[in-house]
Amino acid sequence: MTAATPGVLAEVRRERERQEAKWGEQTLDPAVWLMVLGEEVGEANQAALEHLMGTRADLSHYREELVQVAAVAVRAIENLDRQQAAQVRTVQV
Numbered sequence: 542m543t544a545a546t547p548g549v550l551a552e553v554r555r556e557r558e559r560q561e562a563k564w565g566e567q568t569l570d571p572a573v574w575l576m577v578l579g580e581e582v583g584e585a586n587q588a589a590l591e592h593l594m595g596t597r598a599d600l601s602h603y604r605e606e607l608v609q610v611a612a613v614a615v616r617a618i619e620n621l622d623r624q625q626a627a628q629v630r631t632v633q634v
């Protein structure tokens with residue numbers, strides 16, 4: 542960790558909360574989560590490419606997309622943990 546880490550994680554948390562408010566708690570197949578994550582990675586790629594090609598002046602959009610990538614990864618992990626916990630409860634019943 543660096544001195545910047547808490548601030549970055551706070552941004553990811555705010556984005557995670559924004560996504561939760563927009564989409565609610567989602568239960569998706571892991572393959573679908575990877576598609577959602579891939580879509581966000583694609584947007585980060587596009588923003589970086591636009592900067593590289595000179596059509597976007599700075600990397601602020603690229604940075605925003607990276608925060609979205611991290612927040613979606615957190616959602617996917619939370620979903621997986623919920624699904625696995627539910628499976629354990631089902632087996633124990």
Ligand SMILES: [Mg+2]
Nearest residue numbers: 581584606609
């Ligand atoms: Mg995005």
